[in-house]
Amino acid sequence: MRILQISDCHLYRESTGELAGINTLDTFDAVLAMAGACLPAPDLILATGDLVHDATPQGYDRLRERLEAHGMPVYCLAGNHDKPAVMNSCMDSSLVGTSKVIRYYDWLIFMLNSTIPGQEGGHLDKLELELLEGEISENPECHVLICLHHHPVPVGSAWMDRIALDNPGDLFLITDRYPQVRGILWGHVHQTFEGMHQDIRLMGSPSTCIQFLPGHDLFGIDNLPPGTRWLELMPTGVIHSGVQRLNQTPVKLDLHTIGY
Ligand SMILES: [Fe+2]
Structure with a gap:
């Protein structure tokens, strides 16, 4: 199964909406x-x-109309x-x-809600965790990919790690019980992240608009181009994945932006 992940599109009510000087609809279309x-x-x-x-x-x-034009299922x-x-x-x-649970041949994909109303950081509540564990335990023959917005491990930027998932232990308590969990995938960090938690592949991904400077304790904009992540989920449970970016950074990107 081939997957395209798009994340952190930051579109606006108006098609002219900009973030850090760039039109987020234009970069979304370009990606x-x-x-x-x-x-x-x-x-x-x-x-x-x-x-x-x-x-x-x-x-x-506007986002839905753009996605529908591609003619494939979007979650x-x-x-x-x-x-x-x-x-x-x-x-x-x-x-x-x-849908929160997608069954595709021998894979189960979870689309969990980690948002907390009015807050930047994330949390997986009891209902999301119960759904996750219930479905995994009822489908022991399936490989599992878990998707959420917030990062469950530090990425090495103090400002970003303050707004991470606040209860990663609850998530890993479940994944550690089920070896069929193969990967965890997120957005939020606007940068590429690759790691492992035991045998689980951890993947953070670029935004389709602005990128954040990795490894910086204060907010900063990176001059890398917008991008996307592709994944190939194999019947064996192996995940192949990589990031693809535009050839050029938008010329109007304001690298001195101090927040978003
Ligand atoms: Fe974002």
Whole structure:
């Protein structure tokens, strides 16, 4: 199964909306066009949060229309900039949805909600964790990929690690009991992250708009181009994955931006 992950699109109500000097709709379109031209066609798209910066229905409607044009199933989860209720009602069509559990051949993919209303950091509540463990235990023949917005391990930036998932221990308590969990995938960090937790592959991904400077304790913008992550989930449980970026950083990117 081939997957395209898009994350942290930060679209706006207006098509002219900008973040750190760049038009986030333009970079979103460019990233999707690049993926269509450079990567094998995916079986599905996973959108891992911060999809609409101002969480407006108009922003979600525009995003849904763009995604529907690609003609493949899209599953969305919320980030701290999204409003889950608005997102769930707008991202609802024959191709685009917000299902939390996706069964695809011998894989189970979870799209967990780690948002806390009004806060930047994340938390997996009891219901999400019970859903996760219940489905994994009922489908022991399936390999598992867990997706959420917030990072469950530090990425090495003090400001970003203060707004991480606040209860990673509860998540790892479950994954440690089930060796069929193969990967955990997130957005939020606007940078590539690769790691392992025991035998589980950990993957953080770039944004389709602005990138954050890795390894910096204070907020900073990186001059890397917008990008996306592709994954190939093998029947054996192996995950192949990598990041693909645009050839150029948008010329109007303001590297001196001090927040977002
Ligand atoms: Fe974001």
